[in-house]
Amino acid sequence: MADAIEVGILKAPDKGDVLAFLPGAKEIRLTVKELKSRKLDVDVYELYGALSRDDQDRAIFKSQNGRRRVIVSSPIAEASLTIEGVTCVVDSGLQRQPKYDASTGLPHLVTVTCSKDSIIQRGGRAGRTREGYCIRLFTESEYDNLAIHATPEICSTDLVPTTLLLTEWGCTCATEIMEELSFVDSPPKESLDKAYQMLVDLEALEEYKLPNDKQKRYKVTRHGDAIVSLPTHPRFASSIVRAAETRQLKTELLAAAVTAAALSEDIVDRSGRESNLALNVRNVLKEGPNSYNGKKLVNFASRLSEEAKLAVLDALTSLEMATTVSEYVGLALLPGFIDLIAQRKGDASYGGSIYMLALSQSARLDSKADEGEYLIVVDTSTGDDGKTRIYSYAKIDASTLESVAVEEEEIYAVASKGYEVRKRKVGKVGSLVLSSSALPSPSSWEVTQVLLDTIWSIGGVSPLWDMQSKKDTLKMEELLHRVNLARQSSCEKEWPACFGSIYAIMNKKGTSKDERIVVDVIEPWLGPAASLKGIYLFEILTAELSPDQKQQLDDYFPTNISAPDGSTIPVSYDSDGGAVATAKLQQFFGQLESPTIGPPGKKIYVSLSLLSPSGKPLAQTQDLTFFWKEVYPSIRAEMRGRYPKHPWPEDPLAAMATRMTKKQAMKFTETTNAGTRKERSRQKKKR
Numbered sequence: 137m138a139d140a141i142e143v144g145i146l147k148a149p150d151k152g153d154v155l156a157f158l159p160g161a162k163e164i165r166l167t168v169k170e171l172k173s174r175k176l177d178v179d180v181y182e183l184y185g186a187l188s189r190d191d192q193d194r195a196i197f198k199s200q201n202g203r204r205r206v207i208v209s210s211p212i213a214e215a216s217l218t219i220e221g222v223t224c225v226v227d228s229g230l231q232r233q234p235k236y237d238a239s240t241g242l243p244h245l246v247t248v249t250c251s252k253d254s255i256i257q258r259g260g261r262a263g264r265t266r267e268g269y270c271i272r273l274f275t276e277s278e279y280d281n282l283a284i285h286a287t288p289e290i291c292s293t294d295l296v297p298t299t300l301l302l303t304e305w306g307c308t309c310a311t312e313i314m315e316e317l318s319f320v321d322s323p324p325k326e327s328l329d330k331a332y333q334m335l336v337d338l339e340a341l342e343e344y345k346l347p348n349d350k351q352k353r354y355k356v357t358r359h360g361d362a363i364v365s366l367p368t369h370p371r372f373a374s375s376i377v378r379a380a381e382t383r384q385l386k387t388e389l390l391a392a393a394v395t396a397a398a399l400s401e402d403i404v405d406r407s408g409r410e411s412n413l414a415l416n417v418r419n420v421l422k423e424g425p426n427s428y429n430g431k432k433l434v435n436f437a438s439r440l441s442e443e444a445k446l447a448v449l450d451a452l453t454s455l456e457m458a459t460t461v462s463e464y465v466g467l468a469l470l471p472g473f474i475d476l477i478a479q480r481k482g483d484a485s486y487g488g489s490i491y492m493l494a495l496s497q498s499a500r501l502d503s504k505a506d507e508g509e510y511l512i513v514v515d516t517s518t519g520d521d522g523k524t525r526i527y528s529y530a531k532i533d534a535s536t537l538e539s540v541a542v543e544e545e546e547i548y549a550v551a552s553k554g555y556e557v558r559k560r561k562v563g564k565v566g567s568l569v570l571s572s573s574a575l576p577s578p579s580s581w582e583v584t585q586v587l588l589d590t591i592w593s594i595g596g597v598s599p600l601w602d603m604q605s606k607k608d609t610l611k612m613e614e615l616l617h618r619v620n621l622a623r624q625s626s627c628e629k630e631w632p633a634c635f636g637s638i639y640a641i642m643n644k645k646g647t648s649k650d651e652r653i654v655v656d657v658i659e660p661w662l663g664p665a666a667s668l669k670g671i672y673l674f675e676i677l678t679a680e681l682s683p684d685q686k687q688q689l690d691d692y693f694p695t696n697i698s699a700p701d702g703s704t705i706p707v708s709y710d711s712d713g714g715a716v717a718t719a720k721l722q723q724f725f726g727q728l729e730s731p732t733i734g735p736p737g738k739k740i741y742v743s744l745s746l747l748s749p750s751g752k753p754l755a756q757t758q759d760l761t762f763f764w765k766e767v768y769p770s771i772r773a774e775m776r777g778r779y780p781k782h783p784w785p786e787d788p789l790a791a792m793a794t795r796m797t798k799k800q801a802m803k804f805t806e807t808t809n810a811g812t813r814k815e816r817s818r819q820k821k822k823r
Contacts, residue, residue, distance in 0.1 A: 137156065137158065137163075137167050137226065137228060137273065138167055138170040138171055138174070140156075140226045140271050140273055141154055141156050141167075141171060141206055141208075141226050142174070142176070143271060144156070144224040144225075144226045144269070144271050145176065145178060145204070145206065145224075147224060147269050147271075148223045148224035148269055149223045149224070149266065149267045149268065149269055150223055150266060150267070151204060152204070152221055152222060152223025152224060152266075153198075153204055153205040153206070153207065153219070153221040153222045153223065153224075154178075154204075154205070154206045154207070154222070154224045154225075154226060155207050155209060155213060155219060155222045155224070155225050155226070155261055155262070156206065156207070156208045156209065156225075156226040156227075156228075157209060157210075157211065157213070157214070157225070157226070157227045157228055157258050158208060158209070158210065158228050158230070159210070159211075159228065159230040159231050159232045159247050160184070160210055160232045160247070161182075161184045161210065163228075164182050164183075164184055164208045164209070164210065165182065167208050168180050168181075168182050168208050171206060171208070176206075177203075177204070178203065178204045178205060178206050179199070179203050179204070179205045179206070180205075180206045180208065181194060181195035181205060181206070181207050181208070182195065182208055182209075183195040183196070183207050183208065183209035183210065183212060183213060184209065184210040184212060185210065185212050185402070188405050189405075189428075195207050195209070195219075196219055197220075198220055198221050205221065207219060207222070210232070211231045211232075211254075211258075213261065214254065214257055214258055214261070218264060219261070220265070222261055222262055222264070222268075223262055223263075223266060223267065223268050223269060224262055224268065224269045224270070224271070225258055225259055225261050225262040225268070225269075225270045225271070226270075226271045226273070227255065227258050227259065227270065227271070227272045227273065228273050229249055229250050229255060229272060229273060229274045229278075229279075229282075230247055230248070230249060230250065231247070231248060231249075231250050231254065232246070232247055232248075233246055233247075233248045233286075233287075233292065234292065234293060234294075235292045236292060236293055236294040236295070236327060246518050247518075249282060250282065250286075251282060251283045251284060251285050251286040252279070252282050252283065252284050252285075253284065253285055253286070254286060255272070255279065255282065258270075259272075288320070288321040290319065290321050290322075290323050291321060291323070291324060294331075294369075295323055295327045295328055295331045296331045296334055296335060296369070296370050296371075297369060297370055298323075298331075299313075299328060299331035299332060299335060300331075300335055300340055300341070300356070300360060300363075300364055300370050301364060302317070303335075303341060303354055303355065303356050303360075304356050304360070304361075304364050308353040308354060308355065309351055309352060309353050309354065310325050310328040310329055310332065311351065311648070313328060314328070332352075332354055334475060335354070335360070335370065336354070337474060337475045337566060337567070338359075338363075338370060338371070338374045338471070338472060338474070339357055339359045339360075339374075340356065340357060340359055340360035340363055340364075340370060340374065341354040341355065341356060341357060341360055342354065342355060342357050350588065350652060350655070350656075352592075359374070359377065362377045363376075363377050366440055367439050367440070368397045368401060368440070369397070369401065370472070371472035371473055372393065372396070372397035372400070372401070372469075372472055373472070374471050374472035375393040375396075375397075375468055375469050375470070375471050375472035375473070376390065376393045376394060376397065376440060376444065378471035378472075379392070379393045379468055379471075380441065380443055380444070385464060386447070387446075387447045387450055387451075388447075388451075388457075388460055388461050388464045388468075389464055389467065389468040390443065390444055390447040390448075390468075391421070391447040391448050391450065391451035391457075391461045392417060392461045392462070392464045392465045392467075392468035392469075393468040393469060393472075394433070394436070394437050394440060394444050394447065394448055395417045395420060395421060395433060395448065395451070395461070396413055396417055396465055396468065396469055396514070396530070397436075398420075398432070398433050398436045398437075399413065399416050399417065399420065400413070400514055400515060400528060403432055403433070403436045404420055404429040404432045404433050404436075405428070405429055405432075411501070411504075411526065411527060411528055411529060412507070412529065412530070412531070413465055413469075413514055413528050413529060413530045414462045414463065414465040414466070414530055414531065415462070417461060417462045417465050418458055418459055418461070418462035420433065421451045421452055421457075421458035421461060421462070422455055422458045423452075424452055424453070425449060425452040425453055430452050433448055433452070434448055434449060434452070437449075465530045466512055466530040466531050466532035466533075466536070467532065467536055469512050469514065469530050470512060470532065470536075470540065470565075473512045473513070473514065474565060474566030474567075475566040475567050476493060476512060476513045476514075476566075477493075477510055477511070477512055477513075477532070477537070477565060477566060477567075477568045478491035478492060478493050478499060478510065478511045478512075478513050478526070478529075479491060479492050479509065479510055479568065480507075480508070480509050480510070480511075481498070484500050484501075484502070487502070487503055488500055488501050488502040488503050488504060489501045489504060489507065491511060491513070491526065493513060497524065498523075498524070499513065499516060499523075499524040499525065499526050500519070500523055500524065500525055500526065501525075501526045501529070502525060507529070507531055508531050508532075508533065509533075509534055510531075510532050510533065510534060510537060511526070511529040511530065511531060511532065512529060512530045512531075512532055513526055513528075513529050514528040514529055514530060515527040515528035537565045537568070537570060538563075538570060540565055541563045541564060541565050541570050541571075542563070542564060542565070543561065543562070543563045544561070544562060544564070545559065545560070545561055545562075545575060546559070546560055546561070546562050546564075547559050547578045547582050547583075547585075547586050548560075548586065549586055549587065549590045549667070549668070553667065553669075554603070554667045554668060554669025554670070555587065555590050555594075555667050555668035555669065556666060556667040556669070557578055557582070557583045557586050557587060557666055557667060558574070558577075558578070559574075559575040559576065559577065559578040559582070560572050560573060560574050560575055561573050561575055577666075579663075580663030580664065581663065583662060583663050583665075583666055584659060584662040584663045587662040587665075587667075587668060588655070588659060588662065590668065591655060591658075591668070592655075596641075596651045596655070597638065597641050597646070597651055597654045597655065597658075598641060598642075600658070600668060600671060600673065601642065601673065603668060603669055603671070604672070604673055604674070608672060608673070608674050611674045612673055612674045612677065614695065614708065614709055615674065615677060615678065616635060616638065616639050616642070616677075617709035617710060617711065617713075618689050618693040618695075618709055619631060619635045619639075619681075619689070620635070620636075620639055620713065621693050621709065621713060621715075621734070621740075622685075622688060622689060622692065622693055623635065623636065624713065625692070625734055625735055625738045626735070630685075631685065632657075632680040632681065633653050634653055634654050634656075634657045634677070634680055635677065635680070636650075637649075637650035637651075637653040637654050638650070638654050638677070641654065643711070657676060657677075657680060658671065658673075658676060661676055688735075692733060692734050692735045693709070693715070693733055693734070694707060694733065695707055697717055697731055697733070697742070699717075699719050699723040699724065699793065700723060700724055700725070700726060700727045700793035701722075701723045701792075701793035701794050701795055702793075703719075703723065703795060705717050705718060705719040705723070706718060707733070707742060714740075714743055715733055715740070715742045715743065716742065716743045716744075716745050716756070717731065717742045717743070717744055717745065718744075718745040718747065719744065719745075719746065719747065720746070720747050720748075720749065720795055721746040721747065721748070721754055721755075721771070722749075722782060722783055722793065722794050722795065723793050723794070723795055724744065724746065724760065724793060725783075725785070725788045725789070725791040725792060725793045725794065726788070726789055726790070726791060726792060726793050727760055727793065728760055728761055728764075728789065729760060729761075730742060730743075730744060730757070730758050730759065730760050731744075741758040742758070743756055743757065743758045744756065744757055744758070744760070746763075748775060748778075748779065749779045749781075749782045749797075750779075754771055754775070755767055755771065764788050764789060768788055772784045772786075781797040781798060781799065782797050782798065783797075783798055783801065
């Protein structure tokens with residue numbers, strides 16, 4: 137980038153200023169440092185959102201000295217700003233994008249390539265008032281492969297505030313949000329489900345079910361009503377409301393929660409701040425009520441409540457109070473971040489510590505190894521290695537966690553054990569388990585409820601199919617194909633609906649209604665099974681068939697048929713509605729018509745897979761007449777030399793169907809003839 141900027145300085149029309157785009161502050165600082173080390177005859181400025189207003193103004197507005205400038209900027213200068221004097225743009229083609237990680241419950245900033253419309257917008261910064269020049273640090277082919285438009289923000293953003301608001305408006309579940317609201321782009325269901333779970337953990341929503349309805353539904357609690365109108369994220373809003381409800385340390389906790397929210401949401405300047413949020417809270421409060429940050433903080437607090445405003449003013453007007461408030465940041469934030477408590481797991485390579493979030497995701501705290509056993513993780517970022525970094529946190533001690541821990545009985549499914557259901561007594565804070573002891577096995581009803589929730593959480597019926605053994609899977613596929621043929625040849629309503637539904641699901645055409653139909657059939661089997669691994673779908677599906685239906689399948693769509701030589705050969709069924717019988721070619725000598733299956737008047741031909749004596753496929757046909765006349769001669773010419781012990785008659789229609797070699801057939805004939813002669817002799821003696 138620094139080299140490209142030097143080229144831009146030389147090629148900028150009218151010796152104008154250069155505007156360079158980089159994805160974030162880290163890259164900007166490194167590039168500015170490199171440019172300043174080269175001692176170029178220009179002024180170099182940084183420009184990104186976290187800078188103070190004065191620093192941003194110095195970069196945006198041209199000074200009176202008339203010197204040329206290089207502004208190294210984040211995408212903040214892409215569209216929202218006009219910087220006079222710029223005639224050259226240097227574009228890295230990269231940007232930081234906020235992405236909500238549904239697996240951790242935290243937002244991340246990730247570096248991604250820009251879309252074409254963003255690239256074009258950046259280039260336009262060089263030609264606002266005069267001729268411009270643009271240098272792009274990527275090839276034309278790379279540009280051609282870029283997306284035309286950026287990914288819709290709703291697909292990657294944090295949906296927690298939106299979900300809470302829509303629930304207050306009357307939406308009771310993710311399905312209603314996705315199907316009944318007119319979004320330009322529909323939100324991802326996984327993100328909505330995670331948002332609901334987070335809001336339940338925050339006690340902003342509570343779950344309920346309607347009679348005869350398996351769908352989880354949600355409604356706003358009294359606590360949810362209190363936080364939905366606050367102009368901050370529900371996490372911070374929850375902490376602020378809980379702090380206001382306390383009797384002891386109300387001022388300290390309320391000031392800590394409000395200041396932490398203002399810092400984390402960039403309402404007050406946090407440039408050069410520590411990752412330890414308590415230190416940032418202390419430093420901001422020590423600036424006093426008349427400072428730039430102090431005024432912004434008071435204004436923010438007054439929008440929350442008069443009580444919040446008074447607490448912040450108390451903290452701003454006393455250095456001692458500022459220090460005291462900073463000591464309670466962890467306790468103040470706990471109600472809103474109760475699912476984001478991290479436990480230290482050891483030292484990280486190259487310094488720092490590894491922490492494990494309660495959601496079983498690891499995160500690294502760089503350069504700090506003595507921050508304690510537990511942290512409340514407030515913000516994260518993604519490192520160059522793709523790993524989660526703890527960007528902002530508050531310390532909290534074990535005794536505080538133990539004092540607020542809740543002891544409860546927990547019934548859960550162990551994924552590593554085939555979702556076996558177990559019961560235990562736990563002491564926990566949010567999702568963090570501080571203590572645990574096993575309890576007797578849960579009841580059949582409890583097992584059923586846990587496994588029903590587990591089925592929906594892992595994706596419905598398809599994962600259950602994948603848990604079946606290979607042998608059972610083949611048996612299920614064959615049963616589904618046979619029933620599908622039976623449904624097509626008769627009235628579909630005569631057959632259990634679950635077969636049509638699971639057939640659609642397995643062919644990637646299933647609907648939510650199909651999923652519910654199949655799960656309703658599985659439900660009575662869950663309690664006795666005690667795990668998802670103990671569910672045998674073939675057994676469940678077979679049990680749905682009546683004795684008459686089973687007989688119809690055996691009569692009209694059998695798994696075996698008789699070959700012309702008298703032996704039984706297997707029939708398999710495929711997803712296209714066809715049936716295939718497999719046999720040695722010689723077993724169909726003398727047969728002119730292919731066998732058929734199906735009810736009277738709706739017969740279908742069975743496709744014959746004809747094998748060599750060693751069991752290798754030779755041909756497949758539904759038209760034996762054509763096969764014997766047109767195909768068999770060439771097979772005979774090739775095979776009779778390879779398998780000389782087996783019969784390859786010139787006229788297969790005149791030959792006897794057999795599985796035997798020539799020698800075996802001759803011996804069989806001799807034995808049969810000898811037996812016939814003995815029988816005749818015995819009959820003569822009787823006379």
